Amino acid sequence: MIPLKRRKVSVPVKQQTGSCKYPQVCIFILERKMGASRRAFLTRLGRSKGFLIEDSYSSSVTHVVSENSSAAEVQAWLEKHTRTSSSDHLLEKHTHAPSSSSVHLLDICWFTESMEAGEPVPVQHTHTLQINPELNGDGAEILMKSYACQRRTPLKHHNAFLTEALEILAQNAEFNDNEGRSVAFRRAASVLKALPHRVKSMEDLRCLPCLGDHSQRVIKEILEDGSSREVESTRQSEQFQAMKALTGVFGVGVRTADRWIREGLRTPDDLIRTGQQLNRAQQAGVQYYSELQRAVTRAEAELIMAIVEAAVNSVLPGCQIQLMGGFRRGKEVGHDVDFLITHPEEGKEEGLMSKIISWLEEQGVLLYQKTTRNSYVERLDGPARSASNMDRFERCFSIFKLHSSASRSGSASTSESGSACDSGCRAVRVDLVVSPFSQFAFATLGWTGSKLFERELRRWAGQEKQMTLSSHTLYDSKQNLYLRAQTEEEIFAHLGLEFIPPSERNA
Ligand code: UTP
């Protein structure tokens, strides 16, 4: 808190007209580190809910809201922009007993919680910006939030040597149908991805959430010996390798792979050799196995984007098409390419998928496709059922044929088993999803990933907010109503979360 008398006014104020329900709370949102468009969005959102939000800083401001900034940084900005003399060091007053007339330096979480509550929530310790964390030895102590959806997780991070090991154990737990254990390892890995430095000793892990005993043992061994025996023996085990090979076949899940392994099968070639009964998806999976194993590049994703755009535009002009999944998060390669399609006129999207598929089939683009119909009806399904991870949009699982002259230069495809695409062509997994416009923001959030980020968003919603989030809607159990949203930003605000851009959802 900063005593009011310390502040001097120098910036002209554009007074707001219109309805203002809480004149005693006068908010100023700092653009720094937030960006103009997000600030404008939050300002509109706040004003639409009757909050008084000033365009510039003035003596009437009672609540300064900022994002990703420390108290010192905000204070420095205010000092610079109000030309307070440097001897008036605001931060020094920060710890003094707050007077009744003082300004709050707040984190964005106060604002999002207030938006959610529909009124300014009382300022609590967790909302106020903390004076720079104390230095401990070689660096600052890190305040790591416990849900992955509260944190920023970049694509490139400093601890791949640890996260890759933990993710082997996570994958092995999945293969053993042990979801709880798998998620525990993934959460631990995700915390390390969010660290701003390389872990050098167990000391660096102090105060970090989600690191269970098992994960810590593995990390300790890698730090001391360079590798973990458990991880290495898992990686090399026949069971693990066979599960990896067989679940790597499109259309094959853990249960099926496990059954095959118990029957003595190990590789996709074994499936062909022994003449296993395969469904249509699995047949395509075996046929294009080696092609589908190869990572899809961003250049290929963009090529496919152009094809999808051509298809959609020719069957229904005016649609919006978005590249989703890992590519939206900034990944350079992926295992497939995901698209979300909508039309701004609600209802126009009905029947769109079958038209897109027909067009693609006529062009000879599809090697395989299976469409599922939109089975989501809000009124019938209700919030209870939407807790399921599977969403129910009209969706097409497909395999596209790309001409490799366009997708890569040189190397013609070999005739090894599983490379059934004629030479000079490339098979790529593509997922198409059609969403009604009213659900587009939820679908966008749900299909951006990462999978752990999505999982954590739903856990946060349920455990912390008594809400149910799906790729269709957000339901508030306390208020007994669906919360609408047109943008991802609004959904984060409804959830009382700081907005995390796609590139930092690589949890
Ligand atoms: P992907 O499995 O395609 O993962 O799911 P990804 O992040 O794009 O990574 P790679 O590179 O392809 O391996 C993309 C997003 O779509 C959601 C997932 O939760 C993920 O966030 N998704 C996927 C669903 O919501 N439902 C599904 O049935 C499948």
Ligand code: MN
């Ligand atoms: Mn994907």
